[in-house]
Structure formats: structure tokens, C-alpha cells
Amino acid sequence: MKKIRLSKSLKDNIITYGIVILAYIIVQIMVSSGNMSSLMQGLLVPLCVYVILAVSLNLTVGILGELSLGHAGFMCVGAFTGAFFSKCMEDVITIGLLRFILAILIGGISAAVIGFLIGMPVLRLKGDYLAIVTLAFGEIIKNIVNVLYIGKDSNGLHISMKDSLSLGLEPDGKVIINGAQGITGTPKDSTFTIGVILIIITLIIVLNLIHSRDGRAIMAIRDNLIAAESIGINITKYKLMAFSISASLAGIAGVLYSHNLNSLMATPKNFGYNMSIMILVFVVLGGIGNIRGSIIAAVVLTLLPELLRGLSNYRMLIYAIVLIVMMLFNWSPKLVELRKRFSPRRLLNKTREVQ
Amino acid sequence: MAALLEVKNLGISFGGLRAVDDFDVSIKKGQLYGLIGPNGAGKTTVFNLLTGVYKPSEGIIKLDGVNITGLKTIEINKAGIARTFQNIRLFKELTVLDNVKAGLHNHYKYSTVEGILRLPGYFKTEKAMNERAMELLKVFELDEEANLLASNLPYGKQRKLEIARALATEPKLLLLDEPAAGMNPNETIELMNTIRFVRDNFDMTILLIEHDMKLVSGICEELTVLNFGRILAQGETSAVLNDPQVITAYLGE
Amino acid sequence: MSFISYLINGISLGSVYAIIALGYTMVYGIAKMLNFAHGDVIMVGGFTIFFAVSMQGLPPFVGILLAVVLCTILGITIEYIAYRPLRQAASSLAVLITAIGVSYLLQNLALLIFGANTKAFTSVVTIPAIKLADGQINISGETIVTIISCIIIMIGLTLFINKTKAGQAMLAVSEDKGAAQLMGINVNGTISLTFAIGSALAAIAGMLLCSAYPSLTPYTGSMPGIKAFVAAVFGGIGSIPGALIGGVVLGIIEILGKAYISSQMADAIVFMVLIIVLLVKPTGILGKKIQEKV
Numbered sequence: 044m045k046k047i048r049l050s051k052s053l054k055d056n057i058i059t060y061g062i063v064i065l066a067y068i069i070v071q072i073m074v075s076s077g078n079m080s081s082l083m084q085g086l087l088v089p090l091c092v093y094v095i096l097a098v099s100l101n102l103t104v105g106i107l108g109e110l111s112l113g114h115a116g117f118m119c120v121g122a123f124t125g126a127f128f129s130k131c132m133e134d135v136i137t138i139g140l141l142r143f144i145l146a147i148l149i150g151g152i153s154a155a156v157i158g159f160l161i162g163m164p165v166l167r168l169k170g171d172y173l174a175i176v177t178l179a180f181g182e183i184i185k186n187i188v189n190v191l192y193i194g195k196d197s198n199g200l201h202i203s204m205k206d207s208l209s210l211g212l213e214p215d216g217k218v219i220i221n222g223a224q225g226i227t228g229t230p231k232d233s234t235f236t237i238g239v240i241l242i243i244i245t246l247i248i249v250l251n252l253i254h255s256r257d258g259r260a261i262m263a264i265r266d267n268l269i270a271a272e273s274i275g276i277n278i279t280k281y282k283l284m285a286f287s288i289s290a291s292l293a294g295i296a297g298v299l300y301s302h303n304l305n306s307l308m309a310t311p312k313n314f315g316y317n318m319s320i321m322i323l324v325f326v327v328l329g330g331i332g333n334i335r336g337s338i339i340a341a342v343v344l345t346l347l348p349e350l351l352r353g354l355s356n357y358r359m360l361i362y363a364i365v366l367i368v369m370m371l372f373n374w375s376p377k378l379v380e381l382r383k384r385f386s387p388r389r390l391l392n393k394t395r396e397v398q
Numbered sequence: 399m400a401a402l403l404e405v406k407n408l409g410i411s412f413g414g415l416r417a418v419d420d421f422d423v424s425i426k427k428g429q430l431y432g433l434i435g436p437n438g439a440g441k442t443t444v445f446n447l448l449t450g451v452y453k454p455s456e457g458i459i460k461l462d463g464v465n466i467t468g469l470k471t472i473e474i475n476k477a478g479i480a481r482t483f484q485n486i487r488l489f490k491e492l493t494v495l496d497n498v499k500a501g502l503h504n505h506y507k508y509s510t511v512e513g514i515l516r517l518p519g520y521f522k523t524e525k526a527m528n529e530r531a532m533e534l535l536k537v538f539e540l541d542e543e544a545n546l547l548a549s550n551l552p553y554g555k556q557r558k559l560e561i562a563r564a565l566a567t568e569p570k571l572l573l574l575d576e577p578a579a580g581m582n583p584n585e586t587i588e589l590m591n592t593i594r595f596v597r598d599n600f601d602m603t604i605l606l607i608e609h610d611m612k613l614v615s616g617i618c619e620e621l622t623v624l625n626f627g628r629i630l631a632q633g634e635t636s637a638v639l640n641d642p643q644v645i646t647a648y649l650g651e
Numbered sequence: 652m653s654f655i656s657y658l659i660n661g662i663s664l665g666s667v668y669a670i671i672a673l674g675y676t677m678v679y680g681i682a683k684m685l686n687f688a689h690g691d692v693i694m695v696g697g698f699t700i701f702f703a704v705s706m707q708g709l710p711p712f713v714g715i716l717l718a719v720v721l722c723t724i725l726g727i728t729i730e731y732i733a734y735r736p737l738r739q740a741a742s743s744l745a746v747l748i749t750a751i752g753v754s755y756l757l758q759n760l761a762l763l764i765f766g767a768n769t770k771a772f773t774s775v776v777t778i779p780a781i782k783l784a785d786g787q788i789n790i791s792g793e794t795i796v797t798i799i800s801c802i803i804i805m806i807g808l809t810l811f812i813n814k815t816k817a818g819q820a821m822l823a824v825s826e827d828k829g830a831a832q833l834m835g836i837n838v839n840g841t842i843s844l845t846f847a848i849g850s851a852l853a854a855i856a857g858m859l860l861c862s863a864y865p866s867l868t869p870y871t872g873s874m875p876g877i878k879a880f881v882a883a884v885f886g887g888i889g890s891i892p893g894a895l896i897g898g899v900v901l902g903i904i905e906i907l908g909k910a911y912i913s914s915q916m917a918d919a920i921v922f923m924v925l926i927i928v929l930l931v932k933p934t935g936i937l938g939k940k941i942q943e944k945v
Contacts, residue, residue, distance in 0.1 A: 051545070110744065164930050171685065175884045176929055178877070179922035186919035223915075248514055255513030255520065256503060256527075263489050263500045269945055270487035273449060274567050275475035275504045284510065316877060320687075320751055327748040332491070356763055363755035367733055370752060374745035375736035442945070451945050483945065 056250050059335040060243065066342075067239045074235075086349065088303045091238025092296045093345050095245050097325040097337040099292035102249055104323070105332030106258070107285040108265030109166070110174040113181030114293050115318035117154040119309055121294025122301035123188055123220065125150030126229040129302065130219050131195060133230060143232035147241070147298045154294020155287045157184070162286040166279070178316050188309040193220040225308035226301070233303040241299060242338075245292050249334060252288065261285045328369060400463075402427040402603045403571055408447055408457030417443045418627045421457065425571070425620075430597055431605045432618035432635070436648050440627040441607045442484055445573050449481050450474040462570060476504060478570035482560040482577060484607075490549040494540055494559055497548050498531040501566025506530070534562045537599075538592065554585045558592065565600060572596070574606040578613050586610060590617050611649070615639060623648060656788050657910045658903060663794040663863065665902020666801035670856040671879035672886070672894035673808065674849030680825040680889035681845045684734060684743070687750035690876015691757035692850050696722045696857030697867050698761055701770055711775035718854040726850025727843050729753055735839070754873075761869035774862035793863040800859060804852065805895055812891070817844060825889065878905075878921065885925050887938025896936055901925075 070087065073079040096118060103111045125146040136142040165176050192203040196216025203209045207218050220226055252258050260281045263271040272278060301307045311317060325344055329336030347365070351358035372378055401424045408421040418440045425431045433441050446452045448459060450471040459467045466477050489497050506527045512519040535541040538558040543551060548559060557577055564572060577593070578586045590613055596602050608614050614621065614635070621638040623630040625648065631641045638644055671693060678686045696718040703714035733753055737746040778792035812818035820841045823831040832838050860875060861867055878901060886897025904924055908917035928936065 104744070165926075168929060168933050171679075171888060172884060172929055172933060172935070174685075175881060176926055179881065179925050183919045183922050183926075186916060190913065190915050251514045251516060252510075255510075256499075256506070256508060256523070257510050257513055259492065259496055259500045260503055262492055262496075266489035266491050267487045269451070270483070270489065271500070272471040273475060273481055273483075273487075274501045274563065275472050276500070277472060317873075323744075324748055324751060327742075327744050331742060331744060359759040360756065360763060363752050363759055366752035367749055367756065370745060370749040371733070371736055374740040374742070374749075376739045376741075377736060446945055 052254050055335070056246075056254075059250070059338070060246060062335070063239065063242055063246070063338065067236075070235065082349065086345070087235040088233045088238050088299065090342055090345055091235065091242055092300045092303075093322070093325065093341040094242050094338050095296035095299070096293055096322045097329065097341040098242075098245050098249055098334055099289045099296070100322050101326045101329075101332065101334060101337045102252075102285055102289040102292070104326050105330075105334075106249075106253060106265065107261050107282060107289075109282070109286070110170065110323075111177040111286075111289075112174050112316060112319050112323065113161075113177035113179070113184075114289075114322050115314045115316070116177075116181030116184040117158055117290040117293035118297035118300065118318070119181075119184050119188060119314040120157050120290075121150035121154040121297030122307060122314075123226065123297075123309070124153040124294075125298030126226045126301040126307050127193065127219055129230050129232070130226060130228065139230060139232055142230070143237070143302065146232070146302065147295055150298035151291045151295040154297065155291035158287040158290025159283060162283045162290075166282040166286060178319065181314075181316060181319055185309045185311070185314045188220075188225075188314075189223045191220050192218065192222050194218040223308065225306060227306045229302055229304065229307055231302060231305070233299050238299055241295060245295070246334070248288065248292070253334075257281065257284060324366065328366070328373075400427065401425060401460075402429075402462055403448075403605070404458075404460040405448070406458050408444070408454050408459065410443065410447060410452055410455050416627055418447065418454075421624075421627075421629060423622055423632070425603060425605060427570075427603055428597065428601070429603055430593070430617050430619050431603075432614045432621040433605060433607045433624060434609070434614055434621060434648065435624035435630070439624040441624055442575055443627075444624070445481060445575055445607065448474075448573065449479055475567055475569070478568075479573060480564035480567045480569035480571075481573035482557070482564055482575055484575045484579070486553075486556050486560055488548040488556055488560060488563075490547070492548055493545050494535065494548055494551065495528070495531055495544040497559055497563050498534055498566050499527050501563040502527050502530060503567075505566075505568055531566065534566055537595070538562045553580055557581070557589075561592075561596070565596065565602075570603060572602050572604045574604065576607050576609065578608060578610045583612075586613055589613070593617055611639075653910075657906050659788070659790055659794060661903030661906035662899055663797045663902070664906055665882075665899035666797045667856050667860050667863070667898075668875065668879045668882045668902050669801055669895045669898025670804060670852050670859070671875060672883040672898045673804070673891065674852050674856075675880050676883040676886075676888055676890065676894040677821075677845050677849050679883070681821055682730075682734070682738075682842045683828075684746045685750065685880070686734075686846075686849075687747065687876075688729065688753040688757060689849065689853060690872040690874075690879070691754050691761075692722050692726060692853040692872070693857040693860065693875060694761060694867075694869060694872030695725060695757060696854035697772065697861040697871060698765060698770075699854070700775060700858055700861070701765075701772055701867055704775065705770070705773055711777070715775060715855075715858055718858060719851050722850040722854035722857075723847045726846040726853070730843060730846040735842075758869045758873070765869065767868065770867040772861040772865040772867045774865060775858060776862050791863070793859070797859045797863065800855065801895075804855070805891070808848075808891060817841070821845060881922070881925050884935055885928055887935030889939070890935070890937040893935060893937035 074084060096114060100114045103109055128149045129142055129146045132142055161180050165173060168176060190204050192207050192210055194201045194210040194212045194216055196213040198213065201210040201212060207221055260276045263276055264278055264281055268278060325340045326337055329340030348358055348362055351361055403425040405421060405423045409419050410417050421444060433444065435441055447454050450469050453468050458465060461477055461479060464477060466474055489500060506523050508519040508523045532541055532544065535544055540555060540559055540562065551559060578589055581589060593604060594617055597604055618635050620633060621635050622632045623638060623644050630647055631638045631644045674689050675686065678684060699718040699721050700714040703709045703717050704711055733749050734746055737749060740746065774793055776792045776796045778795055780792050781790045781795065812822060820836045823836055824838055824841045828838055879898065882897035882901040883894050885901065886893030901921055905917050905921050908920040912920060
């Protein structure tokens with residue numbers, strides 16, 4: 044009986060998990076021995092957030108093969124529903140960790156539901172049209188959150204789309220979501236450890252999904268939709284599955300994000316298309332469909348501006364140039380050809396021939 | 399013998415063009431049936447109508463007595479028709495083995511949760527799928543290449559893989575669209591043997607489109623000749639191939 | 652009466668979107684790529700005029716000429732260095748990401764040179780406003796120039812495509828690049844020309860946009876770029892009349908939305924309309940449905 048691919052993919056996956064766990068251990072050592080600047084420490088939770096966002100987007104872009112430019116929208120849904128829950132339950136559930144886990148579940152499920160509702164009409168659009176509609180939805184979500192006012196008092200919840208006064212709260216009530224000012228005072232429950240655990244959970248879900256019957260169906264749809272139909276695969280079901288799971292994980296990243304800040308606002312910078320595009324850059328640079336690559340790209344590209352801080356004004360410029368150069372280097376057929384020709388292995392073989 | 403595939407009065411128009419008109423055919427269980435005709439005659443369109451890619455504007459299609467007219471491709475596959483395509487449609491980024499396992503999708507199942515949490519159901523079913531898929535690959539002598547990416551196979555083997563994948567869906571009727579295209583005479587003879595093997599050992603009925611007359615006359619028992627979307631001749635192979643109308647329209651002097 | 656004012660403003664804003672959308676749709680139809688940096692070329696155009704007119708005191712028309720020339724050269728250069736090498740790349744996402752990189756580059760260059768604070772742009776339009784209906788409708792000079800420019804550009808471009816050899820070459824390349832090459836058409840040159848025209852139009856759009864909405868930052872081009880992209884898709888990507896319709900309709904919806912519903916929700920409303928249209932007509936208003944051969 045031939046050795047089947049299971050062992051190769053298993054090996055690959057173990058390496059991926061290993062890298063994450065190793066990185067965690069190294070960071071913890073550096074932090075406890077005082078070798079990490081507070082600047083870097085402040086980046087640890089955001090790094091986890093971006094890794095989860097990149098891996099989850101790769102599920103849609105690399106595994107399902109659909110371009111989504113609205114990933115930040117799902118992050119937004121998760122961030123706000125999670126933070127809303129935490130603030131509401133601040134005095135009710137006093138065990139922080141329990142409340143945070145519930146917030147994560149709520150954020151993930153809300154994002155999944157929104158992903159499902161958006162996916163249903165949208166996933167039948169082709170390529171670029173799908174891309175622009177996902178971008179549109181991402182912007183719509185951000186805009187709606189900005190005009191949302193929700194308050195709580197002894198009578199329950201009050202919702203308004205106009206302003207906080209029209210909520211009509213009792214004197215003992217408090218405004219939780221305050222329109223453009225968002226949510227203030229979210230309990231700071233996010234830690235690096237929890238972030239890494241969430242990364243590992245994300246990896247388990249995504250990697251196990253890929254190497255399963257459902258994963259094969261999703262990739263079949265990516266590779267040849269008409270052929271997938273002809274072997275009886277339910278296209279709508281699997282597109283929705285991939286899209287919803289991807290959205291859900293983005294929502295979880297959002298909860299992690301919102302519980303790391305004192306004030307949570309939906310700005311163009313954190314929940315707009317700029318964020319969606321940034322995550323897409325991580326995914327493409329790390330390799331479309333390459334889960335481990337997404338992790339590495341997310342970390343490197345997030346750290347790069349910080350490492351370049353010494354060059355202050357020029358750092359974002361250099362970031363942009365590095366991005367362009369890396370893209371050309373990795374994707375231009377001519378340059379790829381040149382690289383192969385001058386690869387060490389080739390040169391070694393040539394010298395052997397000469398002798 | 400009862401008819402496995404019963405088609406009456408099948409027709410479709412594209413814009414003003416009548417692509418297929420008044421198409422009838424009756425294919426018995428276990429037959430090797432050929433659909434031939436000049437390029438553009440509508441042969442692939444007939445396949446597309448039979449597999450639900452197009453919805454016919456007229457006509458009835460019955461598979462094993464069940465009316466499948468107008469059903470979607472997925473349902474038609476579940477009812478028992480599988481096909482290969484004129485331009486090979488493999489899952490390029492999947493391995494040879496995974497291409498076949500994808501074909502097993504509706505016959506070996508476990509839930510998404512079982513897959514993600516790696517419950518025992520996952521391991522049991524995947525093992526059974528691996529065994530079944532390797533069985534199929536062995537029939538087509540592709541078992542050695544099981545772990546190769548499908549796009550790395552040579553052309554002839556890609557065609558065979560497409561057939562293997564179609565067979566994995568456990569169809570009653572197999573539609574092959576120009577399976578011998580791009581093959582040299584040796585490969586074609588090998589393909590002929592493979593097709594006969596499939597029919598004999600998989601209890602299969604096969605309808606194929608072909609231009610290679612050696613293959614057609616070698617394995618097809620009955621033929622339908624299509625010209626400009628309409629049936630030109632129909633019947634036993636040697637009779638049809640000697641029909642003067644067919645010779646003029648298609649085979650040449 | 653104010654409804655008509657809003658309508659006219661909407662048509663004016665829509666005209667700017669249409670001009671930008673033209674650049675997007677032409678590049679998409681001919682080079683088969685989404686040029687994410689297009690919006691930022693608009694910003695470059697705006698800053699060039701600002702530099703020339705407000706900082707160096709040159710007359711407006713010199714500023715405009717400078718902007719058009721600079722943006723044209725910029726567009727051709729970007730295409731040659733960053734996009735052309737990726738034309739045959741394994742994935743079409745590669746050139747999209749590179750375009751994003753170019754967008755970042757342009758934004759940060761502007762940031763470095765001019766700083767982050769908002770610049771006050773002095774309008775280059777010297778035509779006085781027209782008052783109609785006893786002064787109830789005020790059409791600004793900028794609005795008049797914008798709408799007329801859009802009409803001229805549309806007519807000019809349509810004539811160019813239909814009547815000139817270079818224009819017909821562009822049509823051919825958009826239909827079938829390989830066949831066009833076999834027929835002796837210089838595909839590289841045609842694509843360069845497409846970027847040149849698109850970038851020149853972006854410069855003009857920058858001038859019109861900044862004249863009407865006189866605040867300028869390195870990020871000024873970003874949102875109009877996205878909206879114009881939405882307009883191009885809305886009208887049917889690859890279609891020139893589609894870009895016009897998409898742009899104008901979008902502008903009208905945005906202005907009316909700001910006026911009658913909410914300034915904050917205006918963007919969301921624009922996007923919602925887009926989504927509804929695409930769900931009804933998946934290839935946009937004038938878009939073509941490409942059937943995949945089975």
C-alpha cells in the first residue's frame with residue numbers, strides 16, 4: 044500500500060503549529076526577562092489579531108478562491124458585539140475569563156450569521172463584482188455602527204439611529220454604544236496568551252477543514268466550478284460554509300481587538316477598506332492558499348513599520364517600496380525564471396557536469 | 399433489455415440559432431453508444447442538455463425510467479449521470495488521489511464537525527475513501543502518481559484521471575466527451591481497452607462523443623450521427639458508417 | 652427648488668466620478684487589471700496644481716498643464732515598472748496587490764513632501780456662478796466647468812475609440828489580446844496609451860474635484876477612487892458609457908442621500924444601491940455577460 048499524502052500534510056501542519064508555539068515560548072521568555080520593550084509588548088495582541096485575520100481571509104481567498112475586500116466588516120461585527128456583551132455583563136458576570144470566552148463566542152457567532160446573510164446573495168457574483176460588493180458591505184457595516192446608539196437601563200435595551208438623547212434612558216441607565224464614539228471602557232480582557240490560544244484554535248479549524256471532505260469540496264469549487272458541479276458537489280452550501288467560517292474567525296479576531304482597547308470606534312482606518320486591503324496584502328504576500336505563509340507575512344509586515352521606526356518619516360515609503368519589490372520578485376514570470384536559473388542547486392549541478 | 403437513457407424530442411435554441419432540434423435516442427443498459435458528427439454539429443450541446451448545464455426548451459430525458467428533464471447538474475449526477483469534458487476539467491491544485499476522492503464526495507460522508515474535531519468518523523471514512531480511490535486509480539494505472547498534483551500529469555493520464563473521477567460518483571451512465579482527443583494511436587488503443595474494461599467491470603453504460611473513427615468503429619455498438627443539430631442517421635455502427643448520407647456529410651469520399 | 656440644486660450638484664460630483672471611472676474602466680477593459688493606485692494619481696494631480704499655483708504662483712492653466720503632463724508620465728511609468736512585469740503572473744491578484752503598493756507609495760510620497768495637514772486648494776475655475784429662478788438656484792462656476800468637461804471628454808473619447816487607429820487598437824486588445832498581437836497591433840504601446848489617457852483624465856478629475864471641494868490631503872484621492880471604481884462596476888466594468896452612467900448616478904445618490912437622509916449614512920446608501928443593482932443585474936447596468944464554454 045503506497046504511503047498516502049496524509050503524512051506529508053500532517054508534517055506540514057506540525058511545523059506550522061510548532062512555529063506558533065515556539066514563537067510564544069520565545070516571547071514569554073523575553074517578556075519575563077525584561078528583554079522586550081513596552082512598545083513591542085503593546086504589539087503582541089495586535090499581532091495575534093492580524094494573524095487570525097490573515098489566516099481566515101486566506102480561507103476565502105486562497106482555499107475557496109474568491110476575492111473578498113470586506114473582511115474588516117466581519118471583524119467590526121465581532122468587535123462590537125463582543126464588546127457590547129462584555130460591557131452589558133460587566134456587573135453580572137464577574138469572572139473575567141468566563142465573560143471573555145462568552146464574548147468571543149458571541150462575536151464569532153454574530154460574524155458568522157452576518158457572513159451567511161451577506162454570502163447568500165453575494166457569492167453567486169463573479170470575481171471582480173464579488174470583490175466590490177464585499178467592499179461595499181464592509182463600508183456599510185462600518186457606517187451603520189457609527190450611527191448606532193444602544194443604551195441599557197432597568198427597562199432593558201434601547202436602540203436609536205439618531206442620537207443618544209432619543210434613547211430615553213432612565214437616570215440609572217447608561218449608553219453602551221454611543222454612535223460615532225463607539226464603546227468606551229471595554230474590559231481589557233485580551234492577553235497574548237489568549238491570543239495565541241485563539242490562533243491555535245483558528246489553525247485547527249482551518250487546517251482540519253482543508254484536509255477533510257468539505258475542504259476538498261471547497262477547493263474543487265475553486266479549481267473548477269463546472270467540474271465540481273458535475274460530480275455532485277453543492278456549490279452554494281460549500282461557498283457559504285467557507286465564507287461563514289472565514290467571517291466567524293474574523294469576528295473572533297475582532298473581539299480580541301476590541302478587548303485590548305479602552306475606546307472602540309469604527310473608523311476608516313481600523314474597520315474600513317484600508318484594513319481589508321492590508322489583510323489581503325498579508326495573504327497574497329504569504330502565498331495564496333499558504334496558511335503558514337499568512338502567519339509569517341502578517342507578523343513580518345506588522346513588525347516592519349515598527350522596525351523601520353528609526354527611519355521615521357521614510358518608513359512607510361520604504362514599506363511601500365519593499366511591498367512592490369517583493370511582489371515583483373515573487374510573481375513576475377521573468378524574475379522567477381531568472382531566480383531558478385541562478386538557484387544554488389542549478390549552479391551546483393552545472394559545476395558537477397563540467398568536471 | 400430496458401432502455402437506460404430515453405430521450406425524446408430534445409431541443410434548444412441560442413438566440414436565433416437552433417442548436418439541437420428534435421433529438422431522440424434510446425440507449426440500453428450496458429451499451430457502448432457513440433455520438434458522432436462534424437464540428438459544431440451540437441454533440442457537446444447534447445451532453446450539456448443531458449447533464450443539466452443547459453435547460454432544454456423542448457423534450458424529455460428519462461434515466462432508468464425517472465424523468466430528469468430540467469434538473470440541475472448536481473441532481474442529475476446524483477440520479478446517475480457522470481461526464482468528462484472536451485477541455486479536461488481537473489482540479490489542478492489537488493493531487494491525483496484527491497481528485498478521485500472529490501468524486502467520492504456523495505458516497506462517503508461525515509459531518510463538518512467530525513472533520514474539524516477529527517472524531518473517529520473522520521478517520522474511518524477517510525480510510526475507506528483512500529482505499530476506494532486507490533482501487534479506481536489502479537484500474538487506470540494511475541496509482542503510482544497518487545500524490546502528484548493533477549496538473550503535473552501528462553495529457554493522456556489527465557484524461558484517464560478525469561474518467562476515474564467521474565466513475566467515483568458511481569453513475570449508471572457515463573458520458574465521455576472526445577476522450578481520445580490529443581492521443582496517439584497506441585494511447586487510443588489503450589483507451590479503447592480501458593473503456594471496454596469499465597463497461598464490463600463497473601456495470602456501466604457509456605455514451606461517447608468522438609472524431610476518431612478507429613475508436614468509434616472499434617468499440618461502439620450503436621451510433622447517432624448529428625449534423626447541424628439534427629439527427630442524420632441512427633442505428634447499428636457498421637450500418638451507419640456505410641450510410642451514403644453520413645459518408646457525404648461527415649466521413650468524406 | 653433646493654431639490655434641483657442638489658440634483659445639479661449630484662450631476663457635477665457624478666461627472667467627476669465618471670471621469671475617474673473612465674480611467675478605471677479603460678484600464679480594466681484593456682489591461683485586464685484593477686488599478687488601485689488610480690485614485691492616488693488624482694491626488695498627485697491635485698497637489699501638482701496646488702504646488703504650481705498656490706505655492707509657486709504660476710497661472711492656473713500652467714498648473715493644469717503641468718498636472719496633466721506629470722500624471723500622464725507617472726501613469727506610463729507605473730505601468731511599465733510595476734504592472735507590465737506581472738501581466739503573465741500566475742495569479743491576477745499579484746498585480747492587484749502591487750497596485751496597492753503603488754497606492755501606498757504615492758500617498759506616502761505626498762505625505763513626505765507636503766505633510767499631513769490639510770491644504771486649502773484655490774479653485775482654478777474663473778467662470779462666475781450662474782443664478783437661475785430668481786436666485787433660488789445657484790450653479791457654481793466649478794459645477795458648470797465640471798459638467799461641460801465631462802461631456803467633452805466623453806464625446807472626445809468615444810470619437811477617439813471609434814475613429815482613430817489607436818482607438819480601434821484599444822478595442823481590439825480589450826477583446827482579444829492574443830489575436831490583436833497576431834494582427835500586428837503593438838499591445839504594449841496600446842496599454843501604455845490606455846494608462847496615459849486614464850492618468851491624464853485623473854489629473855483633470857483632480858483639478859475639478861479639488862476646485863469644488865477645496866481640501867487636499869495625501870488621502871484625498873482614496874475614497875473618490877473607491878467610489879469611482881464602484882461607479883465603473885455599477886455601470887458595467889469595461890463599458891465607457893457605463894462609466895458615465897455609473898458615475899453620474901452615484902454622484903446624484905450621494906448628494907441626495909447627504910441632503911435628505913443623513914450625511915453619515917450617505918456613503919452606506921451609495922453602497923447599498925450598488926449592491927441592489929448588482930444583485931438584480933450581476934454584470935452591472937451596461938455590462939456584458941461572459942459565458943464560460945463548457
